[in-house]
Amino acid sequence: MKKKIISIILLAVMILILAAGCGSKKDVSVLKVYIPNMAGQIQDLKMVNDKANEILAEKIGAKIELIFIDVGAYTEKMNMKLASNEEFDLCFTSSWLNPYDKAVKNGSYYPLTDLINENCPDLWDTMEDYWWEGAKIDGELYAVPNQQIIGTIPAVTLSKHWVDKYNLDIDSINKVEDLEPFFATIKKNEPDVYPYRVQGPIGNEYPSIISCVSLDTSVTDGYKAVFAWDEPGYEDSLAKVRDWFKKGYIRQDIASCIDDNNDFKANKYVVTHTGWKPGFEASQAAQLGGEHAVILLKEHAEIPTGGATGTMWAISANTKHPVESIKFLNEVQTNVELYNLLCFGIEGEHYEWIDEDHIRQKTDGGYFLNQAWAMGNQFNAYVLEGQDADVWEQTKKLNSEAVPSRLYGFTFDNSKVQMELSQCETVMSEFKNIFNGSADYTELLPQYKDRMMKAGAQNILDEVQRQLDEFAKSQK
Amino acid sequence: MKLKKDDIIPVKKRRRIGGREWQWIQMSILPVLHTFIFCYCTLPGLLIAFKDYRYIDGILGSKWVGFDNFKFFVLSNDCLRLVRNTIGLNGLFIITSMIAQIALAIIFYELTSRKALKAYQTILITPHFISWVTVGYVVYALLQPQYGLINNMLATFGIEGIQFYNEPAVWPAILSFANIWKGVGMGCIIYYATLMGIDSTLFEAARVDGATKLQEIRYVTLPMLSRLIVLQLIMAIGGIFNSDFGLFYQLTRDSGVLYETTDVIDTYLYRTMRVIGDMKLSSAVGFLKSVVGFILVYLTNFIVRKYDEELSLF
């Protein structure tokens, strides 16, 4: 029986090897470009594609073929295309959609530093250094970031309706805790809503690195990793959530709630956390209806560790046209006409100018994408009807004032502690009720720590520390 | 009734391939080739489990790492609990849903009104189409601690409500029930169709002999179904490590408190992949599931073979 299996497997292997030897070859200088699609059917894609080729003809000497893939399928489909080493040229990549670091680890993207130096060195100057630094992995660049908002300002938001009804003095509020009396009022008078939406820990000071390990920000010389539960104020924050849960500020069925997006859309939450950016109030009003008040919790935006990797373009390692591809990326980032063509389509056909600064898109036209953030340098984008004319100036200002996370540019390589990470993940899920207030932490916290240590938390901490030390060295 | 149907072909001739056997071989060619191309040609994918798989190097070109990819699961503290839950729950599902399906098939068979039968069958297959997400909502509406239907009913009788989502012990029963509810209508049809194929004179003969209904089921119906039951059982055992993810995830609402009785390999893997996201690890676990499933099937088949060669799978 054993022999049978082995011979079957061997035969299959041989056939694959043979087949792999004679892969088909194509030689057309058309760049295949994969883009996530949030719009559904795009009728006039060919029209826009042809127009883009007209613009590109003189610039890069190659044509492009835009291929839109449903955003919901994008990660999975690109994963298959990368894994099967399909020959294509460019694709959208990011930390959250078609994960960038995973693809780089798999060797799927083309290294860009030399390519840019040789073909379009000016591209370096279009962005501040932190964009490039943030997109690098182990010192090499594998994708060109699409410059736009780098981070948001942590904030809480609530409907103006509540503010007016209970005369809340917005200006006196600096942190979530200041809202406690307001929560009590809501709880007493408004039985149909939940005063506060729990989205992650309240009042933790240290940024989390991975699992239960955080960065001790009080140590400024080098980096020091600590367990989350060793942070100052850790128990206080648990006590606070517990207290709020008991007082009814937090929904009582939180333990068995997996997806509360519908409640959020139904305005069931009074106070929710959010990240503020210019134009936030308008989009919030469009989504939830009514005016909204925003309380900024910090003065400046924070650039998260992976801040620059939110939306980027990468060149496939299997491309036959690396030079044309980078030239195309250069165009997307610098050529205002091309970029806006890709974002909004053709003037008169898909959008029109309503005044000097603003365009109006035809929502029922054949090219209505609403995804300028995925296409290139957003600061080159035409300003849409309803946006402030200086929205990009505001954004640039926010960016320039933003405070980078101390770990900016650091990516944790989990390959040495995979078992510990999966064990800890299970323990954390088992004890998640002490973090949302629905279970009494005083009894469970020692058990939790104990289980976490048994699950190998110490190994994770040590590994993080080791990589942080290396990171510190590489920065000097 | 012992079946020995093929005895008509003389044993002597087996040495040479006779005309009838040639025809059988002709019939086999297409399916065998198809399976070779679509299943066996993908088997090199199993190697991912033993490699430090990088896309750019391909499956064959990646570095061998032996059993490294298995470590994170096999050496894990949670491994034993996961295996116990997976086998326990899926074993429970196999048995309960099989009993329910056979029982329903027999009930359908006994039903005299054809019109009613058609109506019942049509209605009972509909849960097959309802996604686990939706079932999850309905179950939540029933079990929700404060406003749930069941706790409200208990309250009217003055009984204290049950905190279902904090009570691991009740979940094997809830999950089995939901599993039966969703699958019984569809699953019973194959048993019912097999019953339809049975020579009805057998039942008449039993009735003439004065057998009660239960005796009829015990001595006529079940033996006629035995071949199908054993086949279904063997196939199910092979897949015992594969859990219906939606059932476990949506119904328990991924409530950590319930893991003691509801965490199975597939939900664990899902959580792990969320933080680690590494294809070679899930390949390793998949390989392990297949191998152990294979061994289990082999043993079951061996036992069945001892008991009755005709019933065995291979």
Next chain:
Amino acid sequence: MNKKKIKISQIVINIILILMCITTLYPLLLCLGVSFSNEKDILDYGYKLIPKNFELTAYKYVFANPKSIIDAYKVTAIYSILGTFGMIFCNSLMAYPLSRRTYRFRNSLNFYFYFTCLFGGGLVPTYLLYTRYLHLDDTIWVYIIPGLVSAWNIFLIRTSFQSVPEEMVESAVLDGASEWRILLQFMIPLSKPVLATLALQTFLGKWNDWYTAMLFINDKTELISLQYLLQRIMLNMKLLEQNNTMGFVDMTIVPGETARMAMMFVVTGPALIIFPFFQKYFVKGMVVGSVKG
């Protein structure tokens, strides 16, 4: 005496079945109610059997682009039917020799097929095979060809063939019938109930398939299956919702629960209508004895 007994048992059986139907129908009607509701009411008041405000918004939304829906119905119907017939034919072809004890390759072939139930290479080699070597992507064949042979179904059909009385095969052989004729004229017609069951399951499986379309249909949007055409909007929204903390994705109007339920009925409605077609093969009460004569 017997008659009365039977009547009581019939009543008991009917009561059991009616109770089961109620537990089934209630959630189904709940979903139907949701699909005709106002989205906001669902968010505010939860699932209700009878909609607070009766609305067709969700269905209008689903049918917003009637041409692509009709295309999808066509494609889905074509490949589901072809795939189902093909599956029945190919698997019967294999099941018949396997049901004959004197077939010398019987045991090794049983093993050969069973092996594929447990071991598969996974998604990457499969994707590679379909796209690079067989070029099935962006064709309707990708829905049909890979599913033609299934070990599961081979074994189920084999079991059914095995229970065909041996005397019939014997007499056919004596009449000089070829093995092909025995398969086509005796085995397949006599196993109709089981074949119809498997056909039904295969048909529904194909009808509800969205994964194949998601992975293998790129440019040819007219080949998208019905389920994926509707699912993809949901998938897109879910992904964007999960990531709307990123700050740069502007959320637009999201079709929610009502649309999801409406889609369920739009997709499964026709599949349910087709059920009686299959049903007639196993409800009629094919009795082997009666065919014999």
